[in-house]
Amino acid sequence: MPDYCYYYEAVVLNFGRHVLRNHMTEKDVAEISTKPVGSKERRELFDNLRRKGNFLASGGKCFKAVRQTYVLERTLLPCDNCLGFFSSKLLYRHRKKCLKGTNPVGSAQAAGQSKLLSNLKIDSRLKEEVFPRMRPDKISLEAKNDPLIRAFGTRYLKTHREKHFIHVTSRKMRELSKILLEMRKLDTSITTMFSGLQPKFFDMFVEATKCIAKYDAEKDVYHSPTFAMNICTSLKMCCDIAITFAYKKQAPYVSVSSATFEADLKTLIHLFETNWSFEVSSHAASNLNLNKWNKVTIISLASDLKLLRQHLIKIADNALQNLKKYKNEIATSIVQETDNTLQSKIKLGFNDYNKLIESVYCRVILLNRKRSGEKTFF
Structure with missing residues (x-):
């Protein structure tokens, strides 16, 4: 398979011959030419330039993988150091070798995904x-x-x-x-x-939500009712953002008619507001309330609370x-000017002071519990 020349910005068949004939003035190519033919250093320098x-x-997509994956479901991600594409599950193994003994920071897959997005204009707070x-x-x-x-x-x-709310944003x-x-x-x-x-995909939104929320048609139950209830708000917000982008003619909405697109989105928002409760959310809410009623509440025994009080x-x-x-020993150490003893006593005093604070704090928390039976011992 041909490679893409970093300098010529075009596909070439014989990469090594091309760069040596046409780009000898480049620093990386000049360094390659100084290495012996067939040597490991020369091959590594060629590979690095080829991957770039x-x-x-x-x-944003794999042009040519360094090593193809045998599992079709796995994605190919670039190494943040050499820019070569590898299987997402095996990227960590290559990254250890690629960084040559230095401790990798963060996940290899996360670094690879960030490298794929390096050419996109993304909000700095969202990215960081x-x-x-x-x-x-x-x-x-x-x-x-996805820009939206x-x-x-x-x-x-x-x-x-x-x-x-950073975690909430990630989840949504x-x-x-x-x-x-x-x-x-x-x-x-x-x-x-x-x-x-689009309004014609409303039923598809319902089907997708039921699938993700693990709707059991036989038992007529949502195993994840919270998702089914909350996703509608996020979808309506996406519609509002899409309308704003269409007004501003921002990509990918440059070629879209604002009036037509706005009418379709407002129709979809109307469907979410009127039909979503009948299709999904009301049933999911009833499942959620039923789960709360059937939830077993574990209450502490009075004997256990008494033991906890005595321990504290x-x-x-x-x-x-x-x-x-x-206090007395520290005063004696100061008079006798024994620094080692003084430091050890102060350290022990800090530890006991922390224990005293923590025990008092635990008793205050238990004192303020709502159930009257749980605070009779405090």
Whole structure:
């Protein structure tokens, strides 16, 4: 299979001969020419240059893999160091060799996915805070590649600036990606979330949601009712973002008629608001409430609470006695000017002080419990 020349930016058949004949003035090629023919160093330099060119030609997809995977379901990801494409499951093994003894930072698959997205214009906070926390699998890669899902994550982060919403943003982006992948199985013409936001695909949204929420048709039960209830809000937000992009004529909405596209999206939003509750959410909500009612609540026994109280009191008393003892010993050490003894006593005093604080804190928490029977011993 031909390779892509990094300098010529075109496909060439004989890569080695091409670069030596046409690009001898380049620094990397000049270094290759200094190595003996057939040597390991010369071969490695050729491979590095070949991988750089093939990555340049990939455009986010594998142009030529260094080693083909035998499992069709596995994706091919680039190494963040040499830019060669490898099987996602075996990328970590190559990365250890490629970095030559240095400790790799982070997951190899996450680094490979980030390298694929290096040429895309992505919100800095989304890229630096959300993407590293996403599980490096096919679902996350689809979420990172889809412009509408990325825009959803950016908007969600802007409206929810607290730190714990980073995990929520990651989860919601993955939920949208799951919907997109499931709809793609039902209709191969749906390539992006943008192409799937059409009123004619409403029933397909319902089917995809039921499949992901693990709807059991025989028992008429959702095994994951929370997903079925919450995904509608995310889909409506995606519709709003798509309308905004169509107004601004941003890619991939440059060639789309704003009026027609807006009418279709508003129709889809209307379907979500009126029919989604009958198709999915009301049934899922009833399943969720039923699960809450049937959930077994484990209550602490009074005898166990009594033992816990006695244990905490014992720890606090011992720590308090030790602190009083260390107080006198530290004073004696200061008078005698024995630094080693003084430092050891201070360290022990800190440990006992922490134990005292923790035991008091635990007793305060137990004192403020809602059930009156659980705080009679405190």
